[in-house]
Amino acid sequence: MSDPTILAMALHLRDAEKLSLRDIAARLVITTGKKKGQHPSPATVLRMLRDHDERMAATAELKAQSAAL
Secondary structure, three states, X not given: OOOHHHHHHHHHHHHOOOOOHHHHHHHOOOOOOOOOOOOOOHHHHXXXXXXXXXXXXXXXXXXXHHHHO
16 A cells, blocks of 8 residues: 555654554545555554655665765
8 A cells, every 4th residue: 555645644643643553544544446445454554654764764864975975
């Protein structure tokens, strides 16, 4: 699942409302594909948020390295 809208909502729920993974998953609804209308599992939400955080950390590291040059 790589819907940017779902990721944005998951990030908002995690950061602004401090919800648990189960609560976040219960509030999200898959909007496309064969699982349309269903909620993602907490494990899927965890992977999605972890992947996002890793990408952001890598981007920040690249910016820091380029600034140091």
